[in-house]
Amino acid sequence: MIGMSFADALFVYFLLWLIFLAILWWRELSRVKSYEWHLSNSRLFHCDSCHHSFIIKEAVNLTRCPRCNSICICRNRRDLE
Ligand SMILES: [Zn+2]
Numbered sequence: 001m002i003g004m005s006f007a008d009a010l011f012v013y014f015l016l017w018l019i020f021l022a023i024l025w026w027r028e029l030s031r032v033k034s035y036e037w038h039l040s041n042s043r044l045f046h047c048d049s050c051h052h053s054f055i056i057k058e059a060v061n062l063t064r065c066p067r068c069n070s071i072c073i074c075r076n077r078r079d080l081e
Contacts, residue, residue, distance in 0.1 A: 045072045
């Protein structure tokens, strides 16, 4: 039989729960950081024909709308800065 009192067992129990919660918290923080969005002016496009807003991966000034296939020009927007 293990020579441990009830208070020691309770302390170990809460310590293990604290370690478990710290691991879950660290995992959630790393997961949120990896899926975080980085929105910038060069990536957000707005189609003037169909009013569809979309994000592209490359930093270009001219692209085609994925919905209506018309040419979209990147304009500088002050509200996103
Ligand atoms: Zn469009």
